[in-house]
Amino acid sequence: MEKDPALRLRVFDLNCWAIRYLSKQRQERIRLIGDRLCQEGFDLVLLQEIWSERDYSDLKAKLGGCCPFSHYFRSGVIGSGLCVFSKFPILDTLLYQYSLNGYPYMLQHGDWFCGKSVGLVVVRIAEITFNIYVTHLHAEYSREKDAYLPHRVVQAWELAQFICHTAKAADVVLLGGDLNMHPGDVGVRLLRGWTGLHDAFTEAKHFEGCEDGCTLIPNNCFTVKSELQPFPLGIRIDYILYKAVSSFTVKCEELRTTTGTVPGMDIPYSDHEAVMAMLCIQRRGRAAGATIGTAMPALVEVLSEARTEVCMGLLAARQQRYSSGRMAVLAMLLLLLQAVGVLGVLGGLVAGKPFPTLSFSLLAFLALAILLLAAGLHLFHSIEVKMLQGTKEQMEMAMRGLQEQPLHRH
Template sequence: MADSPDRLRVLTLNCWGLKFLSDDHGPRLTHIGSLIANSPDPPQIVCLQECWTAADYDSIRTQTLSILPHGKFYHSGIFGGGLAILSKWPIEESSMVRYPLNGRPTAFFRGDWFVGKGVAHARILLPKGDTMDREFIEVFCTHLHAPYEKEPHDSYICHRTAQAWEIAKLMKGALLRGSLVVAAGDFNMLPDSLAHKLISTHGHAQDVWKVLHPDSSVGAWEDEVERRRGKPCPTAEYNIKHNGITCDSVLNTWRWGKQVRKRLRKEDIKGDMHAEDPRGKRLDYIFYSHMDRGEGSWAVEDAEVGMLGRHPELRCSLSDHFSVEATFTRTTAQNGQAQPHTPNSASNPVPRLPDPTHSSHLTFLPLTTYTEILHMISLYTAREHSQRRLRLSHLCLQLCISIGCLIAIWWSPHAYVSFILMLVSTFGLAAGVVDGLIGGLFVGSEERALREFEWEIGNARAWAGACGGERGGERGRRVVDDEVHVRHGA
């Protein structure tokens, strides 16, 4: 076999390829595949989100087979998860892990629950001279629950935070297996949000953009969290090059008005790189981690926002997101220090991650952060308790109304009155049964998932409190057993 590669290039993109809903998704995704295949510095791993149809995936696969001969289209939910992973090297095994908390079926107009969002996982075998000592990259591709309101007032923030916790656990498990871990996708979160902190800390992972640009924005300029930093409104160019903006950029044609977009069919309207960009934010990320056992490790060399171009005929942006692309280089141990193979990575070294198998290297968030998450879970649990009671009450009410309508038919003076009563009884009872099933089955399932999430966060909080000073394992276990968690509905 060939020697293991010393350079790795990763690309992630939300393709916005919803069937029937995304404009021109076929030609756009076809051109995305062409750009990947003809890139002067082609990626070896590609993570795609919102690639909903097999036809669009096949189009990209066909064009990229020469550089990415291995790939997997992941199936999930009622309409599919929209996730895909392409690789230069063989995928030894893969899995699709659905999130326990993933939206609500009543929000059918949003669709998060129906697509079964989760984590697409691929264990990729790297080529290596010694086949007895195999090396793997474990890739996680995901698309977290969409934010429909701004944090912290987003009604789905509990779901997205729980999803971040789930992928963090998967990433940590891969790290403990000794793999190079790469997690990429549309995380629908802002830098330094609760979800971001959970992935960074409990996933033992690093956000490549934050490593290279530690002073980059923590939200859109118009968001309160970013305004508190006192920075001037950035230009589109600054947002792209320094803040890593991938969504809601003034350069993206899908954020323009409908009349302007219609003109694109006839004329090529250029975006202004120097225009102010108050709404642009970073929602797409590449995280990575690798356990350094003294035999060398990986460092991030470069990261950039890509796919900024337009479709040649349609003149529209290729997606409503831009891509994130990162390059990693392998380092070798020389004289007790990690030396990068390339000069560029020397100027941007990544701090080596500690070995998480040692209790002395356990990392935790501040106790107040865990308390904040527990409070959030408690509030959301109380909301779901209320929703369950209302839905079950609606079922009981509709049963009474239906029985009343059937009785009233006996004394109905006219046939049309009987017809109206039957109509009210039938449709009302149907609505009540659906509401009752949602309240009795779905909300019950959601509450159980919330209890699991609450216990795990409480457990992490107990370990953080016990190990913060002494980092003692036995003491941590005793505190976990005695930990008093936030009561449901409190």
């Protein structure tokens, strides 16, 4: 029986670093990104860090001829920064915002305000249903002392769960985005192991671009060179991952990355390098059945490793909750002592003693400010504890499930 002709899909993924008022040469770079996309005519474009709706509107107008269908995902205080452009009609969309995303008081990092999420668009091409996911996980600001690792592991777990629960009706699953994790990190191994997604870089028949597929490189003038000192070639944190769900096969024929500056110019498109893949999708002829879970011990191991990271984050969150709660109690006691002191002073007024109004007011204001701050922190860390505890229990349940059943379907 003759096979159906193969469908070839060209995919573009880029963290655009388009933060209003902060990102250098933002508008010029958005224009250059739009020009590149128009020239090459990609079928799917997955973008992160498009924080300005004006930038999205400009790209939408420019790409109207080659990718007339698009969606901008809105979440958080300033938005998710995620958007998708497609040559084919978008049938449905869905957004999931991660339950943990850093700390609101870490203003210098700002991830908490960005509403880190995963967006889903459903596209049907040549009678094949595609679930296209785009995401951006919490940044890693220190490799040695990564305070956000538990949050990023939780995000990777929620991303994997979201894909598994929403992709059941799809023929092909495609994920693109800035995962802010190296290929060997526990979060990437957890995501790939749980979902069965393939890495376009490792699967590509032909690769062209930065060595080792790196997407954050020292040669880029916008990268922080000190952060890349342990990695002279750079790091690979942007991915295109994929898998076939039903009776199809998906192969990566070609993968490319940009390599620094825009051709003919002295600036790059972003502080990240773009990832471009050519995927070949073909009908298998029959649906794939369940297979023996030969990778199950490895999956149990990575789940155990991820659970350990979550437990460490849970311990730290409990300590922070206790500290903020103790601070709130002390501030409350200070206010009570002041109230008692005011009563004593009022009694002294009868005897003609002066009333130190300014001192009492300043002390009361300080105690009240500390109380409100500590109460807010206690509430935040209480929520963090609940989310980490819930994820820990989910992982334990998943590990038990894997150990009890001999078959596992990806």
